[in-house]
Amino acid sequence: MFTKSKQLGRGRGIVWLVIFCSTSLVCAALSASQPQTILFLGDSITAGYGLEPSQAFPARIQEKIDAKGWRFKVINAGQSGDTSAGGLSRMDWLLRNRVDVLFLELGANDGLRGLPVETTRKNLQAIIDRTRAKYPEVRIVLAGMKVPPNMGRDYGQRFEAIFSEIAKKNKTALITFVLEGVGGVRELNLPDGMHPTPKGHEIVALNVWKVLEPVLKSLALKE
Numbered sequence: 001m002f003t004k005s006k007q008l009g010r011g012r013g014i015v016w017l018v019i020f021c022s023t024s025l026v027c028a029a030l031s032a033s034q035p036q037t038i039l040f041l042g043d044s045i046t047a048g049y050g051l052e053p054s055q056a057f058p059a060r061i062q063e064k065i066d067a068k069g070w071r072f073k074v075i076n077a078g079q080s081g082d083t084s085a086g087g088l089s090r091m092d093w094l095l096r097n098r099v100d101v102l103f104l105e106l107g108a109n110d111g112l113r114g115l116p117v118e119t120t121r122k123n124l125q126a127i128i129d130r131t132r133a134k135y136p137e138v139r140i141v142l143a144g145m146k147v148p149p150n151m152g153r154d155y156g157q158r159f160e161a162i163f164s165e166i167a168k169k170n171k172t173a174l175i176t177f178v179l180e181g182v183g184g185v186r187e188l189n190l191p192d193g194m195h196p197t198p199k200g201h202e203i204v205a206l207n208v209w210k211v212l213e214p215v216l217k218s219l220a221l222k223e
Contacts, residue, residue: 035071036219037098041087041127042105042143045178046078048201050190055198058103060205061212070220072101083109084123091127095134101215102131102140103208105178111147111159121162128170139215142167143178143208175211178204 040046040058048056053076062074077094079086087106104127110120124142131138144163147156167174179196181203182188188200196204 035073036100037073037075038101038103038216039075039077039094039099040103040105041094042078042103043082043109044078044080044195045108045204046076046105047080048078049080049195051198051201055201057201057205057208060202061208064205064209064213065216068220070216071223072216078105081109082106083113083115084120084127088123088127088130091130095131099131099135099138100219102138103143103212104128104140105143107159107163108145108147111145111151114151114155117155117158117162120159121166124162124166125170128166128172139219140170140172141175141212141215142172143175145179146177146183173211173215175207178207180207
């Protein structure tokens, strides 16, 4: 820009500089006016399997945010059947757009398939690492999960432990069990007994909001 300005002469160079500065200020202003983004990366629970998108808990979270008057935009990247490996494989594409808060809800399908606990741990850690490498200031909320008793007591304990261990290692916020009060409650799940009804998603949203609200509040105060 400045080389070209010199070639055009001093008078034109000043014009180019003014245009350059004005455009930069406009771009900065437009960037500042954009809402911060919350990426919900998860499986069928996040996707709202069997329901309308507006009934899934991420949409309920957006309603709570709007009621506060906070400037955050929820992006639902839930995909039914996704494993931790599946989520990791999507990260390069998902991170093309800025992420200010990552809500990570993956691992349940790993557990249901009896996949090695260490594999799930490595995939979740890689998702966190890749996100922070691209956006160092990102805030992360990790959603803990449990597996049914038929997976065995030892496996269940080791599986549940990875979430608190990852949260502690990475200093992320943690929801101990995102389906608390919903999992195993017949009337709050669809006939398959695994996926929450609209009422179930309302309770999930409350579980999420208890942990997510303080994170968003701290970011909102910085604006």
